[in-house]
Amino acid sequence: MMTGMTSAVAIHDLHFLLWLAAAWIALGFMGMLRPHTTRFIAHLLFPLGAILCLGVALLAGIFLATGHAPQMVILPLGLPNLPFHARLDTLTGFFLLLLGLAGAGISIFAAGYFRHGQGTPPGLLCLQYHVFLASMALVILADDAYFFMVAWETMALSSYFLVTSQHRIAEIRRAGFLYLLMAHVGALCILLSFGVLQGGRWQFTFDAMRGASLPPFWASAAFLLALLGFGAKAGLVPLHVWLPEAHPAAPSPVSAMMSGLMLSTAVYGMLRISFDLLHIRYWWWGVLVLGVGLFSALFGAIFATVQTDMKRLLAYSSIENIGVIFTGIGLAILFDASHLPLFAALALSAALIHSLNHSIFKSLLFLATGSVLHATNQRSLGKLGGLIRSMPWVATLALVGTLAIAGLPPLNGFVSEWLLLQSFLYTPQIPHAFLNMLIPLGAAVLALTAALAAYVMVKFYGVIFLGQHREPSLVNAHDADWLERIGLAWLALGCIAIGVMPQLALRAAGTVTGALLGQTVNLGSPFWWLAPIAPKQASYNGLLLLAGIVAVVSITFVVVRVLAHGRMRRTVPWDCGYPWQTSRMQDTAEGFGQPIRHIFGSFFGMERELPSPTDVAPRYRIHIEDRIWGVLYLPIARGVQRLADWVGLLQSGRLPIYLLYSFLTLIALLVFVL
């Protein structure tokens, strides 16, 4: 009876979710009805889209909270022998929740943002935007390879058009090209991975793949192909090169969606294949993913510190966070392969919660940069500064995101990193002589990354919002409008909520780990406490921590006011008594990155131009570039070029030669059949 109820409800969940996705697409086409009337689109369609996001989040949340029994639907679409299958299980639910929560904020913000539409007409933008949303939802809901691939590539395509919405700028076109190329090659890898997974039984539904048990070689092949494909989408080093180009190029809400949501669909795909579709996991997969993840994390963090464009900085920080997530996945695979399900569940929960967090705070920060961009038309950190005074709303809300992404308690970023470090603590129990000594160092790398992230964020926030205006024009920068504020506030609220009530996120993740690994961590007993293994081992309580800080701070304030006084006068800054304070004397973005360049110099391909002491007009220029280009991509490009030149020789333009070709072909074939 009860189960019947829940399953019935859940079936409706899935139907509703599909309808919501369809509704998004419908909204998009409504945008095409009046493609140039901004108010109609901005004040009607986008808010509606946001409401749909909330609906998705709500349904997913209900599903996770109540019935966990997976539900399936077969759509009347697709190939004749392979109709579209859709499925709603806990993994799906979790990522839909993520999609809905972050998407709502972004859509509301976008409603405020796209009013100033340039480049692509807003109607078209609206279409692409909502198709993008819908395709992401469908990627997560898809339950057969074909449907998945269609949704996956539609996602890439729509986002590509969004990225190039300002196609008159050459760099943006270049970025878009690189992005779509990488996306397509990655997609082909995923396709081949599915081709392996169906194990020669010509069944492309995920159910059939779950059933198939592949020989080790093919299982590994499938896994590696999937890692390539999803890694390219997620931006794992060395497949990351498109990311810092494409994310900044897009309009800010789109950057937010790409960084916050699209990357997590890659995480979803990785989890789906490696934990659900593959029947077995080998320990070296875990080591591989772990290594790649850690390297990406460190790489992203280090490169983020030296960026001078605020959106590029955030893009590199996305690489870092993705690295952290994949580190968690790697650990989970490793633990699972060495039959330590509890710790696997811990690591997996960490990865899941971190992707949830990342989707929230990264969207928040990208949106904030969007507001800054509108207010100032500046993306370069060297021309910003002191905006906390002219745009207090954005500054305050961005501060929350900054602290969260810097992994500071009591906000959400800290929770996932804490969980991940906790799971690292148990690596010595892995029964491999070298691994259990090497992997703890991974924890150190992770800590280094986290601290670097804090460094990056201090730079980000400090250079944009604090200090003096670096340009006189910044004085009349206006604050974000109310729609944008709502979006930002929603996401900031998310950061705080997950930070102080992490056990809720842990419960959501628990349903996933329960389904994938048959094991959940200790979901908070006592309820308000986060004690994944046991309270005795390690515990954390964000709520009490926040309460404590607030209490102590307010008490201190009161005491100070009572015992001492609140007298205060405004003066010029002291700064060791230097008389002339100009805004150019404060640290620039380059300057702030200088210690990192000094310490990790070997990472960068650096060219700089230092003023000599005798320069009358000294100027300092530095150009940082990614070594991977030179090492990996340029050789490939050159190779293709050379091959193309050789092939070109075939078309020599001389008829006798052509005749010779066909003659030789004829002879060769005749010999062949003889």
Next chain:
Amino acid sequence: MHPSYMVTEVLNLLAASLLLISFAMLSRRRTQRLITLFAWQGLVLFASTLLVAYSSGLRELYYSAALTLLLKVIALPWILQRLIHRLGVQWDSETLVNIPTTMLVGLGLVIFAFGLAQPISRMATTITRNTIGIALAVIFLAFLMMITRRKAVTQVIGFLAMENGLFFAATSATYGMPMVIELGIALDLLIGFFILGIFFFQIREQFDSLDLSNMEALKED
């Protein structure tokens, strides 16, 4: 049966001469000569077809023989003559890649062709079983000729020679294709030839020469 034996002998003789003519064409430099040789080839083809028709008593084959006579012995050579006079290229000769090697290659091709023809002639019921190999050889040699030529006209002659080989194969190996097909083929051939004729003039007015070495602009540079 004696007469059929006779016929076979004669037919083989004709086939051999066909092959000989092909070799001759391979080595000729002058367009003029080539046309004459082509006409001879047509004549031999006519003769053989007639012979096969006689021996097999199929009416269709008489038609196709007539067709051959009209088309390959009279019409085409004549038109070609007119053309090269009009174009004024009858005397121009071309430098081939040295003839001995071409000949050797041709020889190899002939052997190869015979080898290929073995299974076919083993199953062929007609009295003209062995000739298919020769037909194949003629085709190969014509192909080789086209490859070695640098002039539009000569290339076309090579093309026509190839058609001859095909015709010979059709008649000798299979007592000819069904009539409709034969007509269709002949028609295509004629039309195609006219088109080529038009092309010669257009090419010459565009490139003021029929030398193929001018027509190497379209390529991957």
Next chain:
Amino acid sequence: MVILIVLGLPLLGALLLALFGPHRYAAELNIGISFASLIAVVFLVLRVLRHGPMLVLHDQFFVDSFNVFLVALTAFVGFTTALFSRPYMRIEEQRGHLNAARLRLYHSMYQVFMAAMFLALLTNNMGLLWVAMEAATLSTVLLVSLYRTRASLEAAWKYFILCGVGIAQALFGTILLYLAAEHVLGHEGMTALLWTHLNAVKGQLEPRVLGLAFVFLLVGYGTKVGLVPLHNWLPDAHAEGPTPVSAVLSGLLLNVALYAVIRCKILVEGSIGSYLPGRMLMGFGLLSAVLGAFFLWRQRDIKRLFGYSSIEHMGIITFAFGLGGPIANFAALLHMTVHSLTKSSIFFTAGHASQTADTQQMDGIRGLVSISPTVGWGLMLGSLAILGMPPFGVFASEFLILTTAMREHPWTTPFLLIALGVAFAAIFRKVQPMVFGESDAPPLPHSPALVPVFIHLAIVLMLGVYIPFVLAEWYRAAALLIGG
């Protein structure tokens, strides 16, 4: 009867157009005739739907699940191309690239070509098939050389010689086939070349001979399919002919040539009962796909670019047929359909694009969306579709082909991967700057007829997410017929 109408209409049209060629409404007449034959074909298809496959006129003509949809496709693309060519040729005439006489030649030859296509598809007689292919060659040669420029003449000449020689090989192959056939079917009448009869007795045909025959047929018709290394005529012909001709070359002629090859494959494979023909097709297909992709990399001329892309796709289709089996064949048939639709629509947009910029050099074409958005988006979407981007139908077939290859011959997948990847990079890096960015070119004198483009793309899009039952059934039946 319907079949005769289908075959007769275009010939009649050719005659009419040849007579009243320079008439003002020649283009409209052309459209009308194409439309009429489309209607006729629709009736034909309806009959097949009602009564199933049919053999008529002493079995000389037949319609089965394999050629029915190709006929429909041919009629449809022929009609849309006629629609497109009206404004296009008008503009060409205004620009002085053509005069009235040439236009007459163009229109009548267009109809001749259509007739040849229909004949090649509908005939049951391998000999007539050959005749039709030759006729198609001749008519297209005239069409390619329409502009009478040096380049177009050179292209036409190469096309003529290469395909002529090729088709000669095919004839020899046909003769061998006949030889083997009459051995079994006897010589009386013309049954010995009827495909259905051959197919019935293919088990008894002498394998060695059929093996040889297949080689000649493959080289012959393969030349027209544009398989590397027999492809050299294709890019020149596509680039130098008028755009509608490029469209029908890529959209129809290649398909029909491949159709001929496959008909032969069915017989031969049935006779020698080995995978030899399949292996040959796979080899050619793979070679064409990979080399075609690399050819794409260095193109400057837009129509040449997409010509090479046709080579690549024909390679993929041939490879799929080579793989054999119901699914690969299904995929190949689907790919034939979507490729001809997409490619022709691309040529439509490319033609107008080069007219707007007044050059075929891609460096000269810029910012199409800012001049005429429809052309720009048409080109962009078309290219993305041809590059196998979902939800367009090309992806559906590539999905099936890749996964089948993964199962049957895993070693081939890296090559396919390289081919697709390189092709994507090569085409897209050229298309993007043409479509996006700024431009200061003036708009076209005649409003381009882009309805066809979007109809084609809409169909391709539909085939990506939903294949109508009837079509699926045809594909299935044809796939079984092809077997392998």
Next chain:
Amino acid sequence: MVRQFGEVALAIAIAPLFAGWIAQCRAWLQSRTAPPLIQPYRMLRKLFNKDAALAIDASPLFRTTPYIVFGTMVLAAAIIPSIATDLPFARVADAIALIGLFATARVFLSLAAMDIGTAFGTMGARRDMMIGFLAEPALLMVLFNAFLLSGSTALPSVVDASTAHPFFVDPSLIFAAVAFVMVLLAENARIPIDNPATHLELTMIHEAMALEYSARHLALVEWASDLKLFNYACIGFALFLPWGIATHGRDGAPELGLAVAALLVKLIVAGAALALIESLSAKLRIFRAPEYLAMAFLLAVLGLLVHLLLGA
């Protein structure tokens, strides 16, 4: 609860004293006349009475930061089991979360330092952040070590575990302890990384950040840094010298008294030791800091490996 508040009060009270004691020892070692022990208190009182001078365009962030920093430090003091392990608040954050808490304080202070937009403020901020991200891995390795010994990162459990069998010293702990001391020096702006007494512009780190603060704000910042030092010391005690801390169950009034006494003794010894180290070593150039902290990290890892080899 009482125990909790008692401990916090004690920490707040004697943190400046500890700082003062170290200063005094240093003075003796450098044979200067030492300031009186209560000097820090005097300074705090004076600062609290002064009028705050605030830069013109200082944002609210700048003004709230001192309170937040002070608050986090007090909270940390409440969490660290300095005299007793059975504290209601101690479970709120384990050692890793403590590092996070310190990081929060650091980030806020750096942001505040950048708020005014002076040359020295930003310089100090970035240097402090640099020290921070170099120190954290080492510190984490130390905690990892402790975790391997006690199977927990919650300090109370660590203490309980290690006091269960008295006077037991794992060889790995020696490495860990050295590493910890090095980190402590770096984190609390002591020589050889920073000099708490300097105002020589180009060498200062912590002072540079506090440069724009005055009066009560400055007082809070200073007091917070004293608390930080005290907290680190207490973490050190909890990890390496847990003896005397009133453990779970055995924490009546006498044990607590004993614990306080033990704490004081430890502080005195530790202060003297720190002073000694500081006086013996010279201040490093800022870009030698990475090498120094890398050394600390190395030692911590060595401890880990030693444990994995010899231990469990």
